[in-house]
Each structure stands twice: as C-alpha cells, then as structure tokens.
Amino acid sequence: MATEDGIIMDGKVVRDALLAGLRDQIMAAGTPAITLATVLVGDDGPSRKYVGSKHKQAQSIGMKSVGVDLPATATQAEVESAVKNLVDDVAVHGILVQIPLPANLNEESVLDLLPAAKDVDGLTTASLGRLVRGIDGHIGCTPLGVMRLLEFYGITTSGKRAVVVGRSTLVGYPLSILLARKGIDCTVTLAHSRTPNLAAVCREADILISATGMARSITSEFVKPGACVVDVGISRTESGIVGDVDFEAVKKVAGFVTPMPGGTGVMTVACLLENTLSAARMQGVAI
Numbered sequence: 409m410a411t412e413d414g415i416i417m418d419g420k421v422v423r424d425a426l427l428a429g430l431r432d433q434i435m436a437a438g439t440p441a442i443t444l445a446t447v448l449v450g451d452d453g454p455s456r457k458y459v460g461s462k463h464k465q466a467q468s469i470g471m472k473s474v475g476v477d478l479p480a481t482a483t484q485a486e487v488e489s490a491v492k493n494l495v496d497d498v499a500v501h502g503i504l505v506q507i508p509l510p511a512n513l514n515e516e517s518v519l520d521l522l523p524a525a526k527d528v529d530g531l532t533t534a535s536l537g538r539l540v541r542g543i544d545g546h547i548g549c550t551p552l553g554v555m556r557l558l559e560f561y562g563i564t565t566s567g568k569r570a571v572v573v574g575r576s577t578l579v580g581y582p583l584s585i586l587l588a589r590k591g592i593d594c595t596v597t598l599a600h601s602r603t604p605n606l607a608a609v610c611r612e613a614d615i616l617i618s619a620t621g622m623a624r625s626i627t628s629e630f631v632k633p634g635a636c637v638v639d640v641g642i643s644r645t646e647s648g649i650v651g652d653v654d655f656e657a658v659k660k661v662a663g664f665v666t667p668m669p670g671g672t673g674v675m676t677v678a679c680l681l682e683n684t685l686s687a688a689r690m691q692g693v694a695i
C-alpha cells in the first residue's frame with residue numbers, strides 16, 4: 409500500500425553517484441596522479457578512522473593519497489613544518505589537516521598555512537573569505553554535501569524560503585551563504601539558540617536544515633507540510649546515532665527528508681574528493 413511519507417534522501421545513493429562521476433573523470437583524463445595528503449596528529453580513535461576512510465575512498469576512485477602521521481607529543485613547530493612540506497610539494501594537490509588537533513596546539517596557526525587552492529576541507533580563513541566574496545575556492549565538505557543532496561533530488565531552491573538552524577563556521581554559516589548565492593536564490597534565515605519561537609520560524613521553511621546537535625529537537629511541529637528537511641546533526645545516544653530531526657514523525661509531514669545516519673554524513677568524504685579533484689584542476693592538472 410502506498411504511504412504518504414516524504415521521499416527519503418538517501419546519502420549513500422548520492423555519494424555513490426558522485427564517486428562514480430569523479431572516478432569517470434579521472435579515468436577519462438588518463439588517470440593523472442591527483443594526490444590528497446592528510447595530516448593526523450595524536451591517536452584519537454575516531455580521527456584515525458575518519459582519515460583511514462578518506463584514504464580508502466580516494467584510492468577507490470584512482471586518486472593517490474599520502475598520510476603524515478605525527479605523535480600526540482608533536483610540537484607546534486613539528487606540525488607546522490609537516491604542513492609546510494606538503495604546501496611546497498607540487499605533487500600534492502589537496503591537504504587535509506584532521507581536526508580537532510590536540511589541545512596544546514594552535515589550530516588556527518596550522519590552518520592558516522594552507523593556501524586556498526590546497527585547502528580541500530574549505531575551513532581556512534582564506535577559503536571562507538572566498539566563499540563570502542564569491543571567488544572560486546573550496547567549500548566545506550559538509551555544506552557542499554548538503555548542496556549535492558538538494559541537487560540530486562531536484563529540490564527547487566530559487567525563490568524558496570530556507571531556514572538553517574545553527575550558525576557554526578563549519579556548517580550553518582557557510583550553508584546560509586551558499587543557499588543565498590546568485591543561482592541558488594533562496595531567501596535565507598539563519599537561526600540559532602537565541603532565536604525566539606524557533607518552531608514558527610522553521611515552519612516558514614520550504615527547505616529546513618538543522619545543524620545543532622540537539623537530538624530529535626526538530627519535531628513535526630517545526631515542519632511545513634511538503635518541506636524538504638535536511639538533518640546535519642549527529643548525537644551519540646544509548647540507542648545509537650540520532651540526528652536533530654525526529655525522523656519517524658517528520659517523514660509523515662515532509663516532502664523530502666534525510667535519515668541520520670545515512671544522509672548528510674556519508675556525503676562528507678565524497679565531497680572532500682570532489683574538492684581534491686578541483687584542487688588539482690586549479691593547480692594545472694588537465695582534467
């Protein structure tokens with residue numbers, strides 16, 4: 409029997425399509441050596457796992473990847489020297505410094521060493537400045553992943569009302585800029601913890617994106633019937649990973665909704681590789 413539930417925006421399907429497209433472009437160009445370098449400091453388990461999956465997926469589409477692995481005792485000078493070596497290496501196209509760095513290190517000083525062309529995570533001041541000014545550069549992997557999901561599912565953006573909940577420089581703020589860009593043309597509201605009557609603000613959205621980390625806080629009362637709801641939040645609970653969105657209730661109201669897990673999270677590495685390909689292009693690789 410047909411249900412009236414909204415369409416589930418399946419991140420794995422979109423990720424696989426994106427990776428296949430990247431692989432095809434690399435093969436068609438004769439598999440030039442496009443190289444992603446990662447810098448991992450310390451032995452944080454999840455960080456090690458994320459970096460490992462970045463290498464594995466890079467190699468699966470015909471990219472080279474190199475990993476610089478430094479101990480938790482590495483000094484600021486040692487980390488900066490490792491990053492500078494990669495910046496100076498013309499064979500390296502994209503550099504990802506896995507954050508957070510250990511607390512004794514100055515993260516900003518390390519990130520500031522990355523030139524915009526090689527900053528495939530899109531998190532540096534240079535990259536965010538380019539985003540604001542509309543100059544070509546790399547967009548953060550999570551915001552880019554959200555945009556790719558919207559594109560894949562044919563979500564109309566022009567003239568639509570978008571509400572982004574959460575204003576971090578990692579997710580919410582860059583997303584609000586992307587959605588308001590010429591060509592995307594949403595009318596954007598950027599909501600946060602001081603926004604009064606958040607449910608009413610969210611109910612105005614044709615596209616509602618939540619990136620707060622407040623588990624299941626976006627209930628069906630926050631959603632306009634037929635709206636597109638994208639869940640970025642990740643909360644680890646006793647019953648596993650849950651998102652900001654109360655998925656079971658919201659899917660009955662929304663026109664489109666992402667699951668968590670299986671929605672935005674799985675897009676991140678694919679978007680990192682997309683950025684690495686465009687980094688290579690920016691640095692003169694014919695692809």
Ligand code: NDP
Pocket residue numbers: 550573574575576577578579580599600601602606619620621622625639640641642643672673674676
């Ligand atoms: P931050 O903690 O940096 O920002 C959270 C934002 O949410 C802040 O702007 C905060 O407002 C806002 N906020 C917090 N509580 C509320 C509330 N009750 N109502 C409205 N707004 C609220 O987090 P991040 O942006 O780094 O991450 C957000 C979530 O996304 C986390 O769960 C994180 O794990 C997840 N994440 C998921 C990724 C993915 O691939 N899916 C990738 C990266 C992050 P204020 O500014 O006023 O404090």
